[in-house]
Amino acid sequence: MSDMKYVGTDVSRVDALEKVTGAAQYIEDRFIGPMLHVKMKKSTVAHGKIKSIDTSKALQYPGVKAVLTGKEYSNKIGLYLIDRNFLAVDKVRFWGEPVAIVAAVTEEAAAEAAELIEVEYEELPGVFDPREAMKPDAPLIHEDLGSYKVVPIFYPKPGTNIANHFKLRKGDVKKGFAEADLIVERDFKVPQMQHVSIETHKAAAHWSPDGKLTVWSTAQSPNVVRQLLSESLAIPMHKIRVISSYIGGGFGGKAGASLEGLVVPLAQKFPGYVVRIVFNREEDMQGTFTRQALYSHLKTGVRKDGRITALEYEMIWDGGAYTEYGVNIVRSAGYSSSGAYEIPNVKTDSYCVYTNNSIGGPVRGFGMCEMQWGIERQMDEVAKELNMDPLEIRLINGMKDGSKTAAGQEVHNVGFDKCLKTVADKIGWGKKEGKFHGKGIAGLVKCPAQPSNASSSAIIRINEDGTAHVLVGAAEMGQGMLTAISQIAAETLHIPVEKIDIKLPDTDFTPYEWQSVGSRITYTCGTSVKRAAEDALGQIYCIAANLLGVPEEDLTFDGSKIYSTKDPNIKATIREVADSCKKCTGEGIAGPIIGRGSFVPSNMTNLDPETGQGNPGMFYCFGATGVEVEVDPETGVVTILQLASAIDAGKAINPRLANAQLRGGTVMGLSTALYEELRFDKGVILNRNFTDYKICSIDNTPHIDSFIIETPEEGGPFGARGIGEQPMIGVAPAVANAVCDALGIDVDTFPLTPERVWRAINEKK
């Protein structure tokens, strides 16, 4: 494949000029027309019965058009478990839950009127720790759990706060522990975090008199928004149009559906208006998905030679007040629970538990950062007990071609060893550099977490002059989808990227895409586009063969003309073929060329409900992170001296953009390793702005050495697999392992703030 012209090259981003000039339109820039502004009245208690809501003062406020409460609008929504109301009905389950919404002619009027709504609560005992919430006597958060609709691959326990219990049983752990020379048991904790995309969540809705609903949204998944609104509001799909634009950062926070449901009922009341809601930073911090906290317990059995024989992994996840999406994170972490390592005997119990904290949901990594924090920290502790090199124990147990995951799925095309060795070499593994210097390494793996039949599709229209329009429903949220997909289309069609136009999603015009999540788009949408391009190319050859009177197999296309390989003088221009081709006698041969392609994985299966065994992964992407730190023992401040990140991308469609993704994910991982943690006080998030919730800025982001490894993925387009989330996974454990190496201390949670490191140093003393 070395003769490729577009795939594998650093094509300049197709969104570059729009984005550097301010011309790129994000969804709010496209809210045009007579507008109504929506503001929420939010719950001031974390758990309570709603005794009364008095909206009279708000309704009288000048400029207010309507007020809506859960009484009038009790519809539910959910991707996997339909447990979530748009507006609280009868009770509230987290602090800040929308209780009522106000539509007014200005945002100020809506906000001031919302303040005037009086809500009386009867406070109920709250539960904020999932370990407490699992106990039989814990206050119940969803009394009606048993009546909720649920996709049958999840296992809620009605009468408890357990929204999903995922079980995995591989091999025989009893036997595995009996074979072990050493058993290491430890607890770990991962805190909640937020995506904090710089663009907050936004949506608008318009209801036309003929019953057509148009929704503009920051959604990563316009088709899922359409599906969920259709199901929740009983509107047929052809009457719902969901438009998304450039997205100002997604990271999972804009997956599924969320605030769209708040504007639709108000739009229905006022046809002709564009009814909009724009979350401010504080609303974004507490009202959208957070990364679920994880409390975990690992028990690892290992032989003296470093071979791990058994693993018992218990994960208790803080699902928050609603777990419509979170149940699948818990499942995904469960079936991946041996991380990047092959362990013959595994017993895992992964619990998604309701609490009265903010709603848990997808965040870059989808459970893998949290689950592999335990795996990778434990690996270093096991190595320490065995007096073995942490790199060596990883190489011994790391997955290779033919290894089996915790779910028993065989993995192939695995370049994990190479990733580990690459980052280790880069940071000078094995060389001690100074007294308070330390080095740490972590492996990582992730497969897309998606239903086994989640699909993608693409349409390619060939214009009369041989240029092309690529239509897909994937979202451009910074990852470079538009550019990579254009390159795949260009390579397959043999036409330059400049001759391709690609559109942002609009469900009325772009074909179906499940979701732009799970690092799946390059693979799934990319395959659909490749197939659509092959279909279009096939039509080009077929028409040309007819026109030229030669067999199709003799023809080749160089981007501007189709000619016979046997006699290059037998040729036609692409214009002749694509522009309603006709014979020299005038009789038509073929109309416009439209290529179609779709993709659904055929290698995924359901999992056994008792053992969790099966094939949950479409492809597995491995990688590794290496870090060198210096720690100030007086202050606990961690300084990153070296940071190396490697990912086995299979094939980088655009190496420059792949490296940018790799570094960007590493920065996000570093940000969580050192700074990020949502601080809750009885369900109230205390740090709701960028001053109190610190993320990496340019002045504390070190140089990152990124490495793209290429072990081709058989099923992927041109051998590619997705890499968007993976780089984040290894950073926190690698940093922690380096800090522990520097000081001989031990940490079980992060972020590694100066205070936390200082305390760990002093505990050791």
Add this chain to the structure above:
Amino acid sequence: MKMVQKMKISFTVNGDKETREVTVGQTLLKFIRNELHLTGTKEGCEIGECGACMVLLDGKPVNSCLVLAVELDGKELVTIEGLSKNGELDRVQKAFVEHSAFQCGFCTPGMIISAKALLDRNPNPTDEDINEALSGNLCRCGAYQEIREAVKASVKK
């Protein structure tokens, strides 16, 4: 509803002279986006923490969410839309394109404005100068390394 007071202001925006009535109390950010319809300037936090709304006011970078529109009176405003001249990109914009110094692009207008302001006052910035000048511009996609490279590359030109 509160009484809405209006005030007439005159100013220059991206080279053009303008006179407008503005609502007292309206931020410059809202005025730029909703009245001037220059939507390249972005809103990320409204309290001066993220830098997405950075514009040049009399050549100095300011978070337009922290400035009132009335303060624009008699001043010169440059937004991201005003950086390219006659279809020719500014050297900072060119370098951002060449280095793919953005991902989602939402922080990019503010980031470019801050970089432009830095280069205007310090034609030869060190890495530390760049880090300091851009530390108020958050990029959640983590394109900082590419951004540093782009700013350095614009120096050479």
